Amino acid sequence: MKAIGFRRSLPITEEESFIAFDATKPSPSGFDILVELAAVSVNPVDFKVRQNTAKDRILDSPKIIGYDGVGTVVEVGEKVSHFEVGDEVFYAGDISRSGSNAMYQLIDERIVGTKPKTLSAAEAVALPLTGLTAWESIFDRMKVDPNTDKGKSILILAGAGGVGSIAIQIAKQVAGLTVIATASREETGRWCKSMGADHVVNHHDLKASLLQAGYKEVDYVLDCVDINGYWETLVDIVKPQGHIVTITGSDKPLNLMLLKNKSVSFSWEYMFTRSLYTTSDILKQQQILNKLAELIDRGIIKTTLNTIFNGFTVDNFKKAHQLQESGKSIGKTVVVFK
Incomplete structure (x- = not known):
C-alpha cells in the first residue's frame, strides 16, 4: 500500500x-x-x-x-x-x-x-481529535453539568484553532455555557463568532479585554495555546472554586499553590490517554x-x-x-x- x-x-x-x-x-x-x-x-x-x-x-x-x-x-x-x-x-x-x-x-x-x-x-x-479533546475537557475534566451549570462562563484561549472552534460549539450548544473566546485578528474573531462565541476578547491584553466584555472573572478556562504564558493571568481571572483545563504542555513547573486560596481545580487533557x-x-x-x-x-x-x-x-x-x-x-x- x-x-x-x-x-x-x-x-x-x-x-x-x-x-x-x-x-x-x-x-x-x-x-x-x-x-x-x-x-x-x-x-x-x-x-x-x-x-x-x-x-x-x-x-x-x-x-x-x-x-x-x-x-x-x-x-x-x-x-x-x-x-x-x-x-x-x-x-x-x-x-x-x-x-x-x-x-x-x-x-x-x-x-x-x-x-x-x-x-x-x-x-x-x-x-474527531479536536471534538474528543473539547468534549473530554468540558465534561470529563471540568465535569460541567448542563442541568446545573447552564449559563456559567467559559473562557477558551485560541478560539479559532482546531480545538477552540469545536469547543466553542460544544460549550455553547451542548453544555449551555456562556462562551468567551480569545482572538487577536479580525478574521479569527469573525471565525469565533461564526462558531457561536458570545464574546471575543483579545488575548494580547486579556484582563482588560475581559473587563471590557463585562467579565472580571470566569467559571471555567480551557487553554489551547500556552499555559505557561497565561498561568498567572488565568489564576487571577478564574472564579473561586472554578476549573482550569489545558491541552498544552509545560516546559517548566506550574505554581499550583497559586490556586490554593480559591480552591480552584486544575486538569490536563490528553485525548490519547484512553x-x-x-x-x-x-x-x-x-x-x-x-x-x-x-x-x-x-x-x-x-x-x-x-x-x-x-x-x-x-x-x-x-x-x-x-x-x-x-x-x-x-x-x-x-x-x-x-
Missing part, C-alpha cells in the same frame, strides 16, 4: 521531511478494524511528532503519522462487534500505533465512531464520537473544516504541516486522498 512518512526529523521545507513509500497492507485481529482511508486532517500533534521523533538519528523504516482518519471498513478482527465491512467510520487514532497517512490503517474499534451521514469525508475528518493506556472506559471515545455525529446530523454543531488539500501526495502533506507550524491556521486543515 502507498504510505507517506519520514525517517528523519527535518524542517518541513527539506526535500525528505516527508517521503512516499510502499508499506505492507496490515491485517486486523482482536478488536482491530482495517480502514481504507478517504481523508485525514492535520493537527499540531502531527508536526510536533514529526519534529521530535528522529532528531539525532535515521529511522530504520519510515514512520507513518497522522491521527484523524475517515474511511470505510474493509476487514474486521475476531473480537469486533460494533462494525461490519462497508461501514463508514471516523476516529482520532492512537499515538502509539502506525498512523493514518496511508491508504489503509488498523484501528481499535473501541475508539472509532460512525461517520456523520450528512458530512463529506473532508468535513467529517475535521472533527487509547495509550487501554483504560477501562476506552469505549467512551466511541460513544463521544457517535454523540458528535448525532449532533452534526441534527444540525446542532457543524464541521470546523476550513482548508482542503486534494490528493494523497508528499507536497500536500508538506503544505498542511507548513500551515499548522505557522500558527496562523483557522479551523481544521484536511488532506483528501482522491
Whole structure:
C-alpha cells in the first residue's frame, strides 16, 4: 500500500521531511478494524511528532503519522462487534500505533465512531481529535453539568484553532455555557463568532479585554495555546472554586499553590490517554464520537473544516504541516486522498 512518512526529523521545507513509500497492507485481529482511508486532517500533534521523533538519528523504516482518519471498513478482527465491512467510520487514532497517512490503517474499534451521514469525508475528518479533546475537557475534566451549570462562563484561549472552534460549539450548544473566546485578528474573531462565541476578547491584553466584555472573572478556562504564558493571568481571572483545563504542555513547573486560596481545580487533557493506556472506559471515545455525529446530523454543531488539500501526495502533506507550524491556521486543515 502507498504510505507517506519520514525517517528523519527535518524542517518541513527539506526535500525528505516527508517521503512516499510502499508499506505492507496490515491485517486486523482482536478488536482491530482495517480502514481504507478517504481523508485525514492535520493537527499540531502531527508536526510536533514529526519534529521530535528522529532528531539525532535515521529511522530504520519510515514512520507513518497522522491521527484523524475517515474511511470505510474493509476487514474486521475476531473480537469486533460494533462494525461490519462497508461501514463508514471516523476516529482520532492512537499515538502509539502506525498512523493514518496511508491508504489503509488498523484501528481499535473501541475508539472509532460512525461517520456523520450528512458530512463529506473532508468535513467529517475535521472533527474527531479536536471534538474528543473539547468534549473530554468540558465534561470529563471540568465535569460541567448542563442541568446545573447552564449559563456559567467559559473562557477558551485560541478560539479559532482546531480545538477552540469545536469547543466553542460544544460549550455553547451542548453544555449551555456562556462562551468567551480569545482572538487577536479580525478574521479569527469573525471565525469565533461564526462558531457561536458570545464574546471575543483579545488575548494580547486579556484582563482588560475581559473587563471590557463585562467579565472580571470566569467559571471555567480551557487553554489551547500556552499555559505557561497565561498561568498567572488565568489564576487571577478564574472564579473561586472554578476549573482550569489545558491541552498544552509545560516546559517548566506550574505554581499550583497559586490556586490554593480559591480552591480552584486544575486538569490536563490528553485525548490519547484512553487509547495509550487501554483504560477501562476506552469505549467512551466511541460513544463521544457517535454523540458528535448525532449532533452534526441534527444540525446542532457543524464541521470546523476550513482548508482542503486534494490528493494523497508528499507536497500536500508538506503544505498542511507548513500551515499548522505557522500558527496562523483557522479551523481544521484536511488532506483528501482522491
